[in-house]
Amino acid sequence: MSQLLIRTATLDDDAALAAVDARTWSTLHAVQPRPEPPYGGFFTERNRPEHILVAEVDGAPAGFLRLVPPTPLACNAHVRQIQGLAVEAWARGKGVARALLSAAYEAARSEGAVRMTLRVLGHNGPARRLYESEGFVVEGVLRGEFLLDGAYVDDVCMARPLTT
Structure with a gap:
């Protein structure tokens, strides 16, 4: 049985998370251009380790x-x-995304949050189904907000309460 661990990122995760980000890139969920080698760092002034939850399966980075x-x-x-939210292809179907979401709910509650929001691309059916199964509901849709691979794609705003 695989060992799944969710933890807060550290600066030492920079290269590994950059690689996960590059491998999982897809217009199914990304609005930024595909990262090109050399990938550079994952962490920036705006994207700091304390903002990132890392999933490890058997000690290997599986997602964030x-x-x-x-x-x-x-x-x-x-x-x-x-x-x-990104999960390596080899780790999908193992509960990694749900474990990351569960850890995110707990982290948010510990900071006093009572509401969680996200934005998901309209054509990302798997992510939308996951979020809906986790209690997120659509609160708004920005129609044709992004032009990806020559097609206009909706930006779907979803939210859920964190109170039990």
Whole structure:
């Protein structure tokens, strides 16, 4: 049986997470251009280790989730937003995404959040089904918000409460 661990990232994860990010890139979920070698670092001033939950399966990086306040406003401090969730192809179907989401709920609650939001591309059926099964509901759709591979794609805004 595989050992699954979810933990907060450290600076030592930089190269491994950059590689996961590059391998999992797809217009199914990414609006930025495909990363090109050399990939550079994963962490930036805006994308810091404390914002990243890392999933490891048997000690190998299997995925990550980025969890941040959606704005710096005090009146919005009760909300956390998922701004990225990626799972390696070899780790899919093993509960990695659900474990990352569960850890994100707990991390957000520990910071006093009562609401979680995210944005998902309209054509990303697998992610939308996952989020719906986790209690997220569609709160808005920005129709044709992105032009990806020559097609206009909706930006779907979803949310769920963190209260039990």
